[in-house]
Amino acid sequence: MDIYDDKHLQELLSKAETQREGFELMVRKxxxxxxxQVRRIVITHEDANDVLQNAFIKAWNGLASFxxxxxxFTWLSRIAINESIDFVRxxxxxxxxxxxxxxxxxxxxxxxxxxxxxxxxDAMLQEAIASLPDxxxxxxxxxxxxxxxxxxxxxxxxxxxxxxxxxxxxxxxKITEYFKSRD
Amino acid sequence: xxxxQYLINKAGKENPFRVPEGYFDSLASQVMSRVDxxxxxxxxxPMIEKKTKTVWLRPVLxxxxxxxxxxxxxxxxxxxxxxxxxxxxxxxxxxxxxxFDEAADYVMIDNQDIYxxxxxxx
Numbered sequence: 001m002d003i004y005d006d007k008h009l010q011e012l013l014s015k016a017e018t019q020r021e022g023f024e025l026m027v028r029k030x031x032x033x034x035x036x037q038v039r040r041i042v043i044t045h046e047d048a049n050d051v052l053q054n055a056f057i058k059a060w061n062g063l064a065s066f067x068x069x070x071x072x073f074t075w076l077s078r079i080a081i082n083e084s085i086d087f088v089r090x091x092x093x094x095x096x097x098x099x100x101x102x103x104x105x106x107x108x109x110x111x112x113x114x115x116x117x118x119x120x121x122d123a124m125l126q127e128a129i130a131s132l133p134d135x136x137x138x139x140x141x142x143x144x145x146x147x148x149x150x151x152x153x154x155x156x157x158x159x160x161x162x163x164x165x166x167x168x169x170x171x172x173x174k175i176t177e178y179f180k181s182r183d
Numbered sequence: 184x185x186x187x188q189y190l191i192n193k194a195g196k197e198n199p200f201r202v203p204e205g206y207f208d209s210l211a212s213q214v215m216s217r218v219d220x221x222x223x224x225x226x227x228x229p230m231i232e233k234k235t236k237t238v239w240l241r242p243v244l245x246x247x248x249x250x251x252x253x254x255x256x257x258x259x260x261x262x263x264x265x266x267x268x269x270x271x272x273x274x275x276x277x278x279x280x281x282x283f284d285e286a287a288d289y290v291m292i293d294n295q296d297i298y299x300x301x302x303x304x305x
Binding site: 013014015016017019020023024027028031032035036039040045049052053056057060061063064066115116117118121122123124125126144145172173175176179 | 186187189190193194195196197198199200201202203206207211215217222223226228
């Protein structure tokens with residue numbers, strides 16, 4: 001039997017004596033996929049690591065809220081994405097309050113980041129993504145990089161497929177305008 | 184040109200990010216250390232098991248509910264139908280007798296006129 005099978009994981013998670021083992025297997029199975037979802041929203045590795053670990057702690061403490069009616073990954077992904085959006089909101093508030101003149105623009109920060117391999121165009125794309133409102137930013141990264149179906153995204157974000165399509169369309173338009181204005 | 188295609192041509196879809204070496208191998212043990220230090224104590228999650236039982240029992244519960252509903256409907260229907268028939272018979276009887284007297288008064292005939300009429304002597 002595959003120890004990483006969702007049914008097996010669910011059985012382990014349901015009993016106190018096997019819960020920790022089941023949770024560790026679940027973290028091993030899904031952490032990489034979740035990490036990239038979080039990283040594309042929060043951008044830096046340090047932030048992604050913090051946000052993802054906090055999301056796993058929330059999942060552990062909220063195991064009772066998982067009733068098995070959605071897939072384990074969908075449930076975890078919902079927690080991780082909400083945690084990422086919360087983080088981005090708090091960060092925006094901090095930036096607004098800050099009066100420092102230092103250039104903390106996303107592209108400058110990324111170009112100095114040792115865990116960023118892209119060129120200036122990649123950095124510009126990340127800056128344009130970061131300038132979007134939270135939901136558009138999330139929808140864009142899930143669709144553009146992961147090519148996630150709108151029906152799956154709808155289960156994840158609790159929003160209708162129609163409004164998700166509209167959000168993606170607006171996000172693409174804004175990013176395109178961002179690039180054209182700098183050409 | 185399609186705007187999405189413009190972006191793909193301009194910046195591509197490759198992942199520009201990377202992680203420290205061995206990061207994913209050590210992540211699970213880091214998370215579990217935090218779970219041990221900050222997380223709730225493990226506990227049974229009866230909701231997960233209960234859910235499976237309820238799902239399995241659901242068709243049986245629906246069938247039982249339908250049988251109960253049908254039984255109640257039939258009983259209530261029979262009760263009211265019997266009562267209505269009884270009332271109707273009584274009402275018709277009362278109605279016929281009263282209306283006959285009223286009709287007789289209206290045309291100003293009495294029993295004798297009626298007998299005469301019936302025997303053909305009127």
